Amino acid sequence: MQAEDIKAMVQGHQVHRDVYTSRAVYQAEMRHLFRSAWVFVGHDSQTPTKGDYITTQIGDQPVIQVRHSDGEIHVLHNRCPHKGTKIAIDRAGNTGKFFRCPYHAWSFKTAGCRLAIPLKKGYDGTGLEETPNAKGIAAVGAVHVYRGFVFARLAANGIGFDAFFGDSLSTIDNMVDRAPEGRLEISGPPLRYLHKCNWKMLVENQTDTCHPQVAHQSRAGTAIDIYKDLGEPQPRPAAMQIIAPFMSPYEFFEGMGIRTWPNGHGHTGVNMSIHSDYDAVPGYFEALSKAHGEARAKEILDENRHNSVYFPNILVKAPLQQLRNFIPLGPDKTLVESYVYRLVGAPDRLVAMSAMYNRMINAPTSIVGHDDLEMYERAQEGLLSDGLEWVNLQRLYNPNEDFNEEAVENGTTERQMRNQFDAWVKFMTVDMDAVAAE
Amino acid sequence: MTRDDIIDFIYAEARMLDEGRYTEWLNLWLPDAHYWMPLDYKQTDPINETSLLYEDQFMLRLRVERLNGERTFSQKPKSRCHHVIQRPFVDVFDPENRVYQTNTAMHYVESRLDEQQLLALTATHDLRMIDGTLRLAGKKVELLNSDAAFGNILLLP
Numbered sequence: 199m200q201a202e203d204i205k206a207m208v209q210g211h212q213v214h215r216d217v218y219t220s221r222a223v224y225q226a227e228m229r230h231l232f233r234s235a236w237v238f239v240g241h242d243s244q245t246p247t248k249g250d251y252i253t254t255q256i257g258d259q260p261v262i263q264v265r266h267s268d269g270e271i272h273v274l275h276n277r278c279p280h281k282g283t284k285i286a287i288d289r290a291g292n293t294g295k296f297f298r299c300p301y302h303a304w305s306f307k308t309a310g311c312r313l314a315i316p317l318k319k320g321y322d323g324t325g326l327e328e329t330p331n332a333k334g335i336a337a338v339g340a341v342h343v344y345r346g347f348v349f350a351r352l353a354a355n356g357i358g359f360d361a362f363f364g365d366s367l368s369t370i371d372n373m374v375d376r377a378p379e380g381r382l383e384i385s386g387p388p389l390r391y392l393h394k395c396n397w398k399m400l401v402e403n404q405t406d407t408c409h410p411q412v413a414h415q416s417r418a419g420t421a422i423d424i425y426k427d428l429g430e431p432q433p434r435p436a437a438m439q440i441i442a443p444f445m446s447p448y449e450f451f452e453g454m455g456i457r458t459w460p461n462g463h464g465h466t467g468v469n470m471s472i473h474s475d476y477d478a479v480p481g482y483f484e485a486l487s488k489a490h491g492e493a494r495a496k497e498i499l500d501e502n503r504h505n506s507v508y509f510p511n512i513l514v515k516a517p518l519q520q521l522r523n524f525i526p527l528g529p530d531k532t533l534v535e536s537y538v539y540r541l542v543g544a545p546d547r548l549v550a551m552s553a554m555y556n557r558m559i560n561a562p563t564s565i566v567g568h569d570d571l572e573m574y575e576r577a578q579e580g581l582l583s584d585g586l587e588w589v590n591l592q593r594l595y596n597p598n599e600d601f602n603e604e605a606v607e608n609g610t611t612e613r614q615m616r617n618q619f620d621a622w623v624k625f626m627t628v629d630m631d632a633v634a635a636e
Numbered sequence: 637m638t639r640d641d642i643i644d645f646i647y648a649e650a651r652m653l654d655e656g657r658y659t660e661w662l663n664l665w666l667p668d669a670h671y672w673m674p675l676d677y678k679q680t681d682p683i684n685e686t687s688l689l690y691e692d693q694f695m696l697r698l699r700v701e702r703l704n705g706e707r708t709f710s711q712k713p714k715s716r717c718h719h720v721i722q723r724p725f726v727d728v729f730d731p732e733n734r735v736y737q738t739n740t741a742m743h744y745v746e747s748r749l750d751e752q753q754l755l756a757l758t759a760t761h762d763l764r765m766i767d768g769t770l771r772l773a774g775k776k777v778e779l780l781n782s783d784a785a786f787g788n789i790l791l792l793p
Contacts, residue, residue: 386675387686389688391786413709419707435692437695546683554690557690562788563789569710
């Protein structure tokens with residue numbers, strides 16, 4: 199696939215349906231986009247002690263996040279350099295001081311370099327030492343841990359971490375600043391939800407503020423009816439606080455605002471959001487004020503960003519300490535892993551609220567997730583229709599919009615979706631253009 | 637009250653779910669009871685870690701009314717379900733305090749359009765006798781593969 203082919207699929211106000219349905223496009227995404235971009239791997243609290251590891255994927259590449267003996271986090275390709283056997287297949291574990299392949303017992307330090315090969319004399323004079331296989335487990339191109347969140351770039355060379363994310367890191371900052379002790383800890387394993395649709399549909403939906411009132415009407419509208427029927431008890435049930443704002447009118451979502459940053463990042467909820475009106479948790483403001491002073495604590499809690507998309511494939515909800523990872527498994531298959539984190543030093547009721555939100559909204563058993571998945575899967579099937587080949591992204595479109603500039607706009611704009619596709623073209627073609635220029 | 641009465645209750649509850657008699661099913665529950673489906677294998681904390689379900693009566697009622705509602709797009713067309721249950725173990729039989737607990741192995745089948753999925757699970761029912769009627773004080777459904785990746789599970793295993 200050539201750079202011209204990629205560029206022809208994105209026309210500002212519309213994208214060609216092949217970006218969602220074509221296997222060739224998916225393979226190009228894995229080979230180019232997911233190599234060139236900074237992609238989320240995990241959280242450092244998932245591997246707190248030396249030898250701790252988790253297994254995950256960057257695009258279609260199996261990787262291991264591991265805490266090395268010097269305390270640093272490394273991200274390695276999950277492949278024995280000998281025959282290709284995956285070094286680890288459990289989702290989490292501790293390997294001690296070294297990895298040992300279960301097939302032929304080649305062993306490696308937790309930074310990847312080779313430790314030993316049994317019956318090594320069999321390789322004397324064979325030239326093994328000159329091969330890359332002899333070096334050990336290959337590491338990814340670059341790793342950066344930002345306030346506990348581990349990101350990696352597969353390519354050895356490319357855009358730097360700070361240049362890639364820029365001011366979008368302010369959402370992660372706000373999420374971590376909410377912890378009186380200034381750090382987060384993972385709370386339990388993630389929900390794992392399979393979607394028979396393209397990963398980009400899920401990412402786009404995070405800043406689609408014109409669907410909740412429609413797709414989720416059955417749930418939010420019914421909740422309000424039941425609450426009234428129960429005599430509107432106070433304090434409101436936590437479930438009610440979470441659900442009711444989904445039924446807010448279009449004007450509310452317009453007023454929330456959307457901000458976009460360069461390189462495909464952006465968020466809903468600039469001015470306020472559906473997360474602004476939760477009841478205060480006793481003792482929390484006091485704990486945060488003790489750490490930061492009242493004025494700063496208030497400033498931190500007044501920021502109620504709704505959904506922050508970190509291009510290419512994660513969502514962060516700062517007010518609820520949640521992260522969702524949209525892992526592409528094929529052009530029409532995506533695994534969504536939804537994590538909740540504990541604010542270290544804050545009352546337990548906050549993580550309880552996050553866990554409740556997670557199971558109510560993001561679980562395979564969630565009455566909200568059901569309706570979203572229904573829409574994605576209908577779209578994935580509908581896009582096979584030859585009736586039209588283009589998907590429309592035109593709400594509040596301006597032909598002169600410049601995605602290299604940060605912008606704040608009406609909360610119902612589809613600008614963030616267009617911003618993602620602008621970045622999609624950029625990181626799909628950045629290494630193609632480099633090759634063409636050589 | 638005999639052990640058979642307890643076992644009959646478990647069978648009748650599964651049948652209500654299979655036949656979609658949700659209003660009748662909701663009336664089995666005591667006001668403070670929760671329906672818990674853990675996410676992690678052998679999970680002990682339903683509050684501070686994510687579960688697949690941990691629903692009070694407000695949420696269960698919302699779920700049921702939504703299943704019956706007109707604008708529930710993921711239930712157009714509707715799903716069907718089928719519980720095949722093994723004879724329950726009555727692990728607690730305490731007529732004096734009117735407290736009972738059962739442990740039941742089940743296979744749960746759910747279908748919609750051309751799709752059908754099978755889940756294996758163990759259900760723990762906590763029952764109380766109130767005014768001569770058995771009521772649900774809690775139900776825990778442990779899926780054999782609770783930590784696997786699932787598509788939609790639309791009804792109640």
